[in-house]
Amino acid sequence: MTRPLVDRLAIVGAGLIGSSIARAARENHLAGTIVVADRDPSVCGRVRALGFADDVTQSAREAAEGADIVILCVPVGATEAVAAEVGPALKPGAIISDVGSVKGAVLAALAPHVPAHAFLVPAHPVAGTEFSGPDAGFATLFENRWCIVTPPEGTDPAAVERIRMLWRAMGANVEVMSAEHHDLVLAITSHVPHLIAYNIVGTAAHLEETLTSEVIKFSAGGFRDFTRIAASDPTMWRDVFLTNREAVLEMLGRFTEDLSALQRAIRYGDGDALFDHFTRTRAIRRSIIEQGQETPAPDFGRRAVEKQKHEES
Amino acid sequence: MTRPLVDRLAIVGAGLIGSSIARAARENHLAGTIVVADRDPSVCGRVRALGFADDVTQSAREAAEGADIVILCVPVGATEAVAAEVGPALKPGAIISDVGSVKGAVLAALAPHVPAHAFLVPAHPVAGTEFSGPDAGFATLFENRWCIVTPPEGTDPAAVERIRMLWRAMGANVEVMSAEHHDLVLAITSHVPHLIAYNIVGTAAHLEETLTSEVIKFSAGGFRDFTRIAASDPTMWRDVFLTNREAVLEMLGRFTEDLSALQRAIRYGDGDALFDHFTRTRAIRRSIIEQGQETPAPDFGRRAVEKQKHEES
Numbered sequence: 001m002t003r004p005l006v007d008r009l010a011i012v013g014a015g016l017i018g019s020s021i022a023r024a025a026r027e028n029h030l031a032g033t034i035v036v037a038d039r040d041p042s043v044c045g046r047v048r049a050l051g052f053a054d055d056v057t058q059s060a061r062e063a064a065e066g067a068d069i070v071i072l073c074v075p076v077g078a079t080e081a082v083a084a085e086v087g088p089a090l091k092p093g094a095i096i097s098d099v100g101s102v103k104g105a106v107l108a109a110l111a112p113h114v115p116a117h118a119f120l121v122p123a124h125p126v127a128g129t130e131f132s133g134p135d136a137g138f139a140t141l142f143e144n145r146w147c148i149v150t151p152p153e154g155t156d157p158a159a160v161e162r163i164r165m166l167w168r169a170m171g172a173n174v175e176v177m178s179a180e181h182h183d184l185v186l187a188i189t190s191h192v193p194h195l196i197a198y199n200i201v202g203t204a205a206h207l208e209e210t211l212t213s214e215v216i217k218f219s220a221g222g223f224r225d226f227t228r229i230a231a232s233d234p235t236m237w238r239d240v241f242l243t244n245r246e247a248v249l250e251m252l253g254r255f256t257e258d259l260s261a262l263q264r265a266i267r268y269g270d271g272d273a274l275f276d277h278f279t280r281t282r283a284i285r286r287s288i289i290e291q292g293q294e295t296p297a298p299d300f301g302r303r304a305v306e307k308q309k310h311e312e313s
Numbered sequence: 314m315t316r317p318l319v320d321r322l323a324i325v326g327a328g329l330i331g332s333s334i335a336r337a338a339r340e341n342h343l344a345g346t347i348v349v350a351d352r353d354p355s356v357c358g359r360v361r362a363l364g365f366a367d368d369v370t371q372s373a374r375e376a377a378e379g380a381d382i383v384i385l386c387v388p389v390g391a392t393e394a395v396a397a398e399v400g401p402a403l404k405p406g407a408i409i410s411d412v413g414s415v416k417g418a419v420l421a422a423l424a425p426h427v428p429a430h431a432f433l434v435p436a437h438p439v440a441g442t443e444f445s446g447p448d449a450g451f452a453t454l455f456e457n458r459w460c461i462v463t464p465p466e467g468t469d470p471a472a473v474e475r476i477r478m479l480w481r482a483m484g485a486n487v488e489v490m491s492a493e494h495h496d497l498v499l500a501i502t503s504h505v506p507h508l509i510a511y512n513i514v515g516t517a518a519h520l521e522e523t524l525t526s527e528v529i530k531f532s533a534g535g536f537r538d539f540t541r542i543a544a545s546d547p548t549m550w551r552d553v554f555l556t557n558r559e560a561v562l563e564m565l566g567r568f569t570e571d572l573s574a575l576q577r578a579i580r581y582g583d584g585d586a587l588f589d590h591f592t593r594t595r596a597i598r599r600s601i602i603e604q605g606q607e608t609p610a611p612d613f614g615r616r617a618v619e620k621q622k623h624e625e626s
């Protein structure tokens with residue numbers, strides 16, 4: 001039998017991402033032992049029932065003891081407290097990593113708690129759904145998605161390579177970049193899109209009551225597309241906006257400027273400007289589909305899913 | 314044999330919506346004869362090959378002659394010119410309808426061309442995909458979707474009832490309201506969502522070249538959800554914004570105000586305000602799913618579609 005990639009893998013936080021990592025590690029035989037920690041006893045019970053961990057504990061420190069790789073899968077704002085608990089338990093040569101959606105703030109929160117005999121290699125899998133908790137995870141979540149690894153300057157290349165290999169073994173493509181650049185790119189690919197989705201759904205919710213009920217009724221006209229990401233976890237997203245403030249405000253500024261230009265074109269009836277803008281945006285979707293990051297099926301394949309369910313019932 | 318709902322049904326414009334109506338009418342035996350008109354000879358050829366019409370012609374006037382119901386399925390901005398051609402050909406008792414996404418402007422464009430011996434009953438099926446043309450249509454497009462009918466005041470109730478029955482027979486739920494109210498509701502459920510989707514994709518396209526390529530790569534973080542509606546037909550959407558200006562600017566104003574409040578909360582680190590906002594927006598999606606207007610599957614069911622394709626190949 002070949003040796004697994006990691007002897008003891010510790011995962012702190014059994015939510016969507018943590019439980020998906022545990023499942024992927026288990027299905028692909030990537031770890032000798034998979035230990036999962038979650039502060040909530042009922043979540044621990046659920047993890048035991050789901051059976052994707054060898055050991056389950058409420059104590060992050062206990063999970064980290066003797067682990068070769070520890071991955072924190074908690075909201076960005078909880079990183080510092082969890083790191084303070086886990087750091088002292090890290091054994092010589094251990095790697096501590098995370099999955100946080102913001103990387104600059106996470107680096108600052110983690111670094112002081114990593115002992116000199118351990119390695120810090122933060123990462124962010126660009127994959128997820130609008131659901132949370134241990135039941136929402138699945139082993140193939142990271143397949144053909146990107147995982148961005150943001151090691152601080154001077155990190156031991158061997159430690160970086162182990163984290164790369166782990167993510168590749170879970171089906172992800174890996175890219176390495178600085179935490180700062182990560183935060184700028186994610187501001188436009190993820191954080192601002194979430195903000196404006198949350199915002200338009202909020203605008204609809206503030207309308208007079210009868211109008212809001214009509215918004216729900218006629219949402220298939222486009223609105224419903226936005227409600228998916230506006231149903232994401234509020235704690236996670238609060239933390240993202242609090243910790244990636246500069247980049248989000250910068251990209252939001254560009255968004256608002258561009259929106260003013262479109263608004264002006266509407267006000268003054270400039271059909272050519274509108275037509276030109278609407279033509280240029282098509283190419284981006286085409287590229288995303290070509291790169292395997294999106295389905296070409298009409299309407300995200302919603303119809304196919306509904307039909308399938310219908311035929312099964 | 315029972316008599317079909319309509320003896321002669323004429324559809325002008327064989328795009329996504331027109332071809333879907335023809336297919337739905339054919340599959341459900343709703344018309345004795347289905348005539349489809351399209352100005353483009355190659356589209357006419359395609360319609361013949363696809364076989365969902367009994368007669369195909371390049372002339373909208375010819376299609377309308379002798380028809381009991383004529384449905385214009387062209388961009389809102391083309392309505393007036395097509396109505397001028399079709400109006401004089403309408404037989405006594407004929408109903409002229411349309412499917413335009415804006416109703417106030419369409420009413421104004423159509424009304425002068427409808428002879429006194431015919432009836433005008435505009436309608437708007439709130440259903441669609443990001444694709445266009447005769448190949449994109451399908452018979453079930455309107456199933457369990459809403460169709461909004463906006464008869465001008467004083468319209469013969471029997472004519473309104475015929476249009477309602479036609480849409481119901483194609484699987485739609487029908488609601489009647491004024492053109493003005495329709496335009497306000499659709500501004501928030503469809504027009505502003507499309508505008509901000511077009512806008513964020515545009516903002517991403519304007520970034521420095523390397524950043525834009527990273528946006529494409531890491532689009533699974535949320536951005537790709539917006540690219541779907543930003544891939545919709547530019548002509549159709551130019552016309553929507555030019556003809557529903559007032560309501561769009563009104564709703565866009567509310568959106569921008571709300572966005573400023575969120576931006577301020579980010580700038581001043583007001584986590585509670587962000588958390589509250591992000592919590593309230595979840596209920597709206599839940600209602601949309603409960604009302605059967607959206608799939609509860611994670612990620613719009615994208616994974617299920619990919620998996621299905623994978624297993625078939």
Ligand SMILES: NC(=O)c1ccc[n+]([C@@H]2O[C@H](COP(=O)([O-])OP(=O)(O)OC[C@H]3O[C@@H](n4cnc5c(N)ncnc54)[C@H](OP(=O)(O)O)[C@@H]3O)[C@@H](O)[C@H]2O)c1
Nearest residue numbers: 013014015016017040043074075076078100101128132133
């Ligand atoms: N969701 C996505 O799409 C996505 C994608 C990429 C990266 N991420 C990142 O992944 C991380 C986890 O997100 P998720 O989607 O997996 O969230 P989730 O399903 O809500 O799970 C969050 C986990 O963190 C734990 N936790 C929360 N606050 C804590 C605290 N103060 N101390 C200790 N543990 C705490 C939770 O414990 P309980 O069981 O007690 O609730 C739970 O196990 C976040 O940093 C997020 O930015 C998310």
Ligand SMILES: NC(=O)c1ccc[n+]([C@@H]2O[C@H](COP(=O)([O-])OP(=O)(O)OC[C@H]3O[C@@H](n4cnc5c(N)ncnc54)[C@H](OP(=O)(O)O)[C@@H]3O)[C@@H](O)[C@H]2O)c1
Nearest residue numbers: 326327328329330353356387388389391413414441445446
């Ligand atoms: N797409 C949606 O999601 C959706 C949903 C509800 C309602 N609608 C409304 O449905 C209508 C049609 O949209 P669609 O999605 O079916 O568009 P489409 O697939 O692009 O088809 C448009 C049709 O209109 C014809 N047309 C365009 N300009 C014309 C002109 N100046 N004179 C005569 N015919 C012209 C086109 O003819 P060619 O064959 O020559 O191009 C084509 O047959 C629009 O009013 C739109 O607002 C669309």
